[in-house]
Amino acid sequence: MERLIEKTNAYRIVAGDLKRGTLSHAYLVVCPDADRLAEYARALAKLIQCEEGRGCGECRACRLIDKNAYSDCTVYPEGDKILASDVDDLLSRSVVKPLENKTRLFLLVGAESMTASAQNKLLKTLEEPPANVCMILAAVSDYNLLPTVKSRVKRVEIPPFGEKELFDGLKEKFTDEERLRRAISLSGGLEGKVEKYYLGEDADRNLALCRQILGEMKRSSDVIRFSGKIDQTNVRDFIAAMRAETSKLLKELVRGKPSALCEGFTTGALLAISDRLSAAEKSLNFNANVQMTVDSVLFGIVEEKHKWQKS
Numbered sequence: 181m182e183r184l185i186e187k188t189n190a191y192r193i194v195a196g197d198l199k200r201g202t203l204s205h206a207y208l209v210v211c212p213d214a215d216r217l218a219e220y221a222r223a224l225a226k227l228i229q230c231e232e233g234r235g236c237g238e239c240r241a242c243r244l245i246d247k248n249a250y251s252d253c254t255v256y257p258e259g260d261k262i263l264a265s266d267v268d269d270l271l272s273r274s275v276v277k278p279l280e281n282k283t284r285l286f287l288l289v290g291a292e293s294m295t296a297s298a299q300n301k302l303l304k305t306l307e308e309p310p311a312n313v314c315m316i317l318a319a320v321s322d323y324n325l326l327p328t329v330k331s332r333v334k335r336v337e338i339p340p341f342g343e344k345e346l347f348d349g350l351k352e353k354f355t356d357e358e359r360l361r362r363a364i365s366l367s368g369g370l371e372g373k374v375e376k377y378y379l380g381e382d383a384d385r386n387l388a389l390c391r392q393i394l395g396e397m398k399r400s401s402d403v404i405r406f407s408g409k410i411d412q413t414n415v416r417d418f419i420a421a422m423r424a425e426t427s428k429l430l431k432e433l434v435r436g437k438p439s440a441l442c443e444g445f446t447t448g449a450l451l452a453i454s455d456r457l458s459a460a461e462k463s464l465n466f467n468a469n470v471q472m473t474v475d476s477v478l479f480g481i482v483e484e485k486h487k488w489q490k491s
């Protein structure tokens with residue numbers, strides 16, 4: 181399970197610090213995989229607290245951390261968001277010496293959700309950390325974190341994985357090779373998404389709908405008909421599926437083996453559609469209107485298809 185995280189620079193950096201005895205008092209781990217954030221933070225915790233010094237997963241410390249029951253590793257939040265009261269709890273515990281180990285560790289999972297006042301409370305501890313305390317702030321982005329907080333933590337990143345890394349890392353867990361490859365193509369490099377698409381039926385439904393749209397949507401007046409079929413509560417998954425289908429068609433064209441679905445699409449059109457999908461994903465990150473985003477993606481497909489046919 182932890183093999184993928186062990187290959188990241190973030191993991192290597194913390195392992196190196198540990199080895200040299202230069203563990204930072206606080207790390208900010210930035211990783212877009214919200215589904216795996218807690219697990220990755222826990223992997224770093226095991227690395228730091230392991231009795232074997234390598235995050236073995238089997239020693240007493242590692243096993244207790246897995247169960248959230250190790251006295252020198254406290255995980256926040258208990259609910260779904262880090263509250264000011266969590267930070268108060270952290271502050272009061274941070275002055276107590278480690279009970280079993282050299283380091284008193286605190287994990288803050290979803291640190292980006294902390295309010296400014298919670299962050300300001302934490303700041304004091306970041307400025308004057310008690311001896312032997314290490315905090316791991318794990319966040320999907322650092323957008324919402326105060327500059328004063330960011331300047332007092334060591335920042336490490338866990339970026340999306342490459343397709344080969346994911347395949348090699350997950351093929352023993354997910355044994356249906358074809359299904360795994362498809363899940364990876366939809367995942368955007370996030371391990372959590374691979375699992376979701378591998379196990380879920382939504383991916384099949386979305387891919388079928390995308391093929392229908394690419395094949396049957398000919399003109400702008402068709403857009404409304406298809407727009408209504410898209411699950412508005414899960415537009416990101418639809419966009420991921422559309423990206424996977426578009427890149428599949430692109431590969432077919434480049435290899436000179438186009439399937440029937442390629443008809444009417446040039447490589448230029450498919451690349452332009454892929455750019456539009458990226459733009460749509462970005463605007464969703466900034467809370468764009470979902471219906472408008474869906475419609476603009478669909479209009480974009482019709483537009484690019486026609487534009488590139490003419491030229």
Ligand SMILES: [Zn+2]
Pocket residue numbers: 226229230231232233234235236237238239240241242243
């Ligand atoms: Zn261990």
